[in-house]
Amino acid sequence: MSTTLSYSQPTCQLDVAAEFLPFSQKLRRAPVRSLHFTLAVAEKLSFEGNDRQLYQLKTLVNEYIEAFLSHHQTPTEVTIDSFVLRSRSPLEHELHLPDGRVVLLQLTELYDLVTVLDDWSAVMEPLPELVERAQSILAQIPIWAKSAAVAVGVVAAFTLVTQRWLMPPASMVVTSGEEPNLPPLAMPSPLPEPAETPQLAPLPSPPPAAPETSTLVPLPSPPEMPPPRIVPAPPPPPVAQKAPPPQPPDQNNVVVQAPADGAPAGIEPDPIITPLAETTPIPAITLREVKTYFQDRWRPPASLDTSLEYRIVLNPDGTLAQALPLNGAAVRFIDRTPIPLRESPLASPFGGDRPILLRLVLMPSGSVQVFGEN
Amino acid sequence: MASSLPIKAQIDLILLSLEALAQVGSAEILTLAEAMGFEAYLPDRVGLWRLRQSSPLRRGRHGRRKLDVDEARALALICSRLAQQHQQTIRTAIERWQQQTSQGRPPHLEPILGDYIDRFTSLYQERMADNSSDGSKLAQLALDLLVDLFFYSTPQGARRLWITLLERTTPAPPSLSLVEPEPVPASALELPTLFPPSDV
Incomplete structure (x- = not known):
């Protein structure tokens, strides 16, 4: 299930199409994966990208602010993959994008960018907690309950198998008692054309991932980093910002x-x-x-x-x-x-x-x- | 911002800038401390005064008081919460500064910034041991602190503040150092102790 989350500040708007785990709403947690984002800063920057680029941008901005605040040196420069932030003065900061564009951000614009990214990452952060919670819920189940569940499962499977083996003879007994010489099929021979099948299609599709703890771990979005220092930049994003897909006019x-x-x-x-x-x-x-x-x-x-x-x-x-x-x-x-x-x-x-x-x-x-x- | 300062000196300067910009007084700090459950560290005005007096930049002989990690954390959280509460005031000051700069005018000619710089300078000179600093350096320190406050008012401002406090306790490459902290007697560092030094 995908939803667009919007974060807005006076000079900055971030829209993130995020994917929820099918059971994340049951656990009352937040979305766990961003799919695509659109970022607009004042009227000078409009940028689209995938979740990896958004994560890179967030890392860049966080590390840049830390470096800038640490010693107030100009220029402060931080590079993450092909994103660069460099200070010209306390009030002016150059943002270099992977496509070669350079945007000069005022301090208030940088602040708004930081804020929307903070807000977004706050929603994304609960992932490790989610995993932990799911594991702890599993751990809290007593062993006797787990054993009982396994036993019930085995019995259920056994019953199902037995029924499957027993049912056909039972139905045969019923039918065979009637008219053994009748033709086997009473249905009209021309079957309905497949034209009717599309009516069945809109049924809700099953959730994409099975609700198991193990499926949570290999998610591509890494969790929030520990405070300091640069992490190795992930490999280049698979989706570059070549031709942005046309957006519906009312999307903003x-x-x-x-x-x-x-x-x-x-x-x-x-x-x-x-x-x-x-x-x-x-x-x-x-x-x-x-x-x-x-x-x-x-x-x-x-x-x-x-x-x-x-x-x-x-x-x-x-x-x-x-x-x-x-x-x-x-x-x-x-x-x-x-x-x-x-x-x-x-x-x-x-x-x-x-x-x-x-x-x-x-x-x-x-x-x-x-x-x-x- | 003076680099390579002890955390207690940095926190005192942040509170000084909030006081100069948004008239944040001890009553507001104590109310917030109580609301955040930090009354054990800041029980009253005297407790707050003692903590702030622990800054080695301060006048008087109180700078030797130890500030333990929990006290520092509590003060850092209070500072960032104060910055968030006064975010609009901070933003307005920054916007005025941007306007002044775009017009090629010095920031202190703008009333909000001028008042802030004046108040900061006078508070600094009144309370700090080093009151001989010239006005332009103090004005620069006030503006640096204004930028800091702006980022401490972000949603993750408390984390940023804490990292900054730690980073600034280590010497930076070329420094903007305005004031030097009081020299700590070498013997104090060499005293054998059962516990790791908790003074931050």
Whole structure:
């Protein structure tokens, strides 16, 4: 299932098409793989790339800021693969892109770039935690339960096999009792033409990966690095930015787009999602307003050490329809959050006749993320 | 920013710049410390004053107080949270600085930046042992600290601040050093101890 996550700052917009693990929503975790991104900085830069390039860009920016802050030397220069950042002065920073373009970023533009990349990486970071949690959940299952599960599995398999062997004779007994001389097939001989088969096609396809812990480990996106020092740059990206694929004209305003390959229906059992299965474009301004609302009010409790995630259902008039906690901490801390009562205004009216779904992430650092959700 | 400074001196300078730019006083710092669960390190104004006085740049004879790692971490987290809370003020100052530079004008002629630099200079000269620094160097230090604060106000600002604090305790190649830390008596470092030095 793929979703476009949008991060915006006054001079910078990052849109990332991210892929969720099929069970990541069950575990209330974040997307784990970015597929493609579009980055726009002021009106001077528009850049597209794949997940590896986005990771390289994030690494570049992080290491550059660390190097720049460490000793305030000019020029500070950091190279990651074919991305380069070099300072001209504290207020001016050159960004060299792999395609040879050089963009001069003002300090505020660099700040906005850092912020959207921070926000994005905060969503991507839970991967190791996710693996750990899945493993710990497995580890918590007592041995007797595991043995029992294996035993049940064996019995079930045995029953299935036996039934398979026993069933055909049973049905034969029934049919053979009737008319042994009748022709074996009572069906009309002309079978339906394959023209009807396309009606079966739209069934939700099965999730791409089996929900096993082992499938998590070899994901291509490496987790957040430990603080210091340069990691060896990954090999050159397979996808260069030759001719960017044509974008639909309204993409900039659409925060969440329809999953490209159809969302499996079984992943989100939440009844609210069902009437919203069609893509509802979420105005960027609504997203910003909701983010501002929470940014102004979110004061993380000192004892909080994990992010709180909520699904926010927003009425077309901008009021809160519902807020659903998506993880355990979100339940425990809900009365410490600035989530208002139902029907309280969160954003200005955005029109339309159906509510929209947003994902709200309140972090212990005090930062806030809001993105659209389908 | 003066390079190769002990962490306690760096943190004191960050708080000084926040005080000069956004009028962050001890009451705001203590309230935040309590909200973040750090009241054990910063119980009251005297505790805060003692921690800040531990900077070797400070006047008086209090610079020898040890600052342990937990205290340093708590102060670093408080600094980055303060920067995040005053992010808009910091951004406005940076934007004005960019405007001034694009017009070829010095930053101190812009009222917000001029006030900030004036306040920073006077606070620095009032509290630091080395009050003979000339105004242009102090103005440069104030602007460097403004850039630092800007990045400490990013979502991962606390991590950036902590890394910067550690990096700046090691000598840099050519340095912008404005003030030298007070010389530490050699004998103090050579004292045998059961524990690794926790003074940061």
